[in-house]
Amino acid sequence: MKQLTAQPNLVDQVRDAILEEIASGSLAPGERLVQERIAESLGVSRQPVQQALALLLSQGVLRDAPGHRLIVAPLEADYVRQMYEMRAVIEGLAMREAAQRNADRAAKQGPALIEAGRKAAASGSVPKMIAADMKRSEEHTSELQSRGLISYAVFCLK
Numbered sequence: 001m002k003q004l005t006a007q008p009n010l011v012d013q014v015r016d017a018i019l020e021e022i023a024s025g026s027l028a029p030g031e032r033l034v035q036e037r038i039a040e041s042l043g044v045s046r047q048p049v050q051q052a053l054a055l056l057l058s059q060g061v062l063r064d065a066p067g068h069r070l071i072v073a074p075l076e077a078d079y080v081r082q083m084y085e086m087r088a089v090i091e092g093l094a095m096r097e098a099a100q101r102n103a104d105r106a107a108k109q110g111p112a113l114i115e116a117g118r119k120a121a122a123s124g125s126v127p128k129m130i131a132a133d134m135k136r137s138e139e140h141t142s143e144l145q146s147r148g149l150i151s152y153a154v155f156c157l158k
Helices: 010-024 035-042 046-058 077-101 102-123 124-144 150-155
Strands: 061-064 067-072
Touching: 010 035, 010 124, 035 046, 061 150, 067 124, 077 102, 102 124
Parallel strands: none
Antiparallel strands: 061 067
């Protein structure tokens, strides 16, 4: 992994770097992620790595493993299907909330997010497509996250 420079969105940069490693196959499904090694290889402190790993865990990219470890989630067809079914429900609610509560914000940000997704798809780069998809998903669900609704939904599912 290449070293990153400190910027306001350092957690996003770390998350994107980890996603790139996963998408490229450098981090294989089932492989253990070690926070200290990632921080060292990216040239950042452990805090943004810890936050990025927590984001990826909550998004289903990583999974908990025995011994307080995190691993790259295996891409089992049934798991991916279920993940997208859950995302469809959550993002549908998030879109409705955005339209009702922040129509101006949604109108401003929506076209840029769609265009970023189109550019990523046109590039053929899996890491770029994943990053664009994750960014779009985060933007849509941020209202629900800020109100604690996604955490509550995850709690109810456990």
